[in-house]
Amino acid sequence: MSELYHPVLGKKKIIKALIISLLIASVLLVGAVLPAEYGLDPTGIGKKLGFTRLHVSADSTTVVRASYPRIKMAEAGSDSTVAKPVEANNPPPSQQYEIREDSVQVTVPAGKGIEYKIYMLKHGQVKYEWTTDKDVLYVDFHGEVNQAQAVKDVYYESYTLAYADNMVGTLLSPFEGKHGWYFRNNGKSDVVVTIRLKGQYVI
Structure with missing residues (x-):
């Protein structure tokens, strides 16, 4: 062996x-x-x-919360002193706008805010997507009731309030009027927002 x-x-x-x-x-x-x-x-x-x-740093969550304050329910929509217009209760039309598709870009200047809106009939539908080229914006996605007479204090309903650099969703218009986004840029440089839309609306 x-x-x-x-x-x-x-x-x-x-x-x-x-x-x-x-x-x-x-x-x-x-x-x-x-x-x-x-x-x-x-x-x-x-x-x-x-x-x-x-x-992932141990205090990364704290930094994010400190940078973007919490948004409270009371900030959504018009002040309680502004009455909801009777036009909001009008029935939907028998025919909606033709479906269309658009892509637009808006520039939000540093330290300022702007709005971009589309016009929809009651119960019209739209699918949307928007994204920034950099940085996070404060956004109020809302709608304003179309009123027969012009008023000093316009009634509006907020659908979403957030700090974000991208958002995707759909909207079933609760009333006829303008619907869209208020973008607020708290940064020190301009931000370009690209918005894609598909649905029943006019610009």
Whole structure:
């Protein structure tokens, strides 16, 4: 019966293997572990390999909340002193606008707000999508009742209030009138909003 041969590594080979292992561990530590776990990327390798995107700081949630104040229910729609117009109770028409599709861009200047609206009949439908080229905006998606006579205080209903850089949804118009978005830019540079629409409306 033959004996099993167990090779014995020399001292130099063991030291060499140990050094190689330490080098590999160091590369992984600097290039992957530090960027992903601690957000530290001294060599820039972590960013190139995408590891820095895995890092979430412990106070990231707090920073977001501090940047964008909570929106309260009382901020939605007209003040309680503005009565809902009787025109809001008008029946829907027998025929809606023809379905159309549009894509528009609006620029929201730094430190200012603008509105973009479409006109819809009662129970008309529209699907929408909007996104910014950068930064988050305050947005009030709302509708104004079409009234027979002009009034000083216009009644409106808010459908969505939020801080966002992108939004997608559908609307079934609750009354005839203008429906759209008020965008507020609290940043220091202009923001371009691209709005896509498909539905029963006119511009």
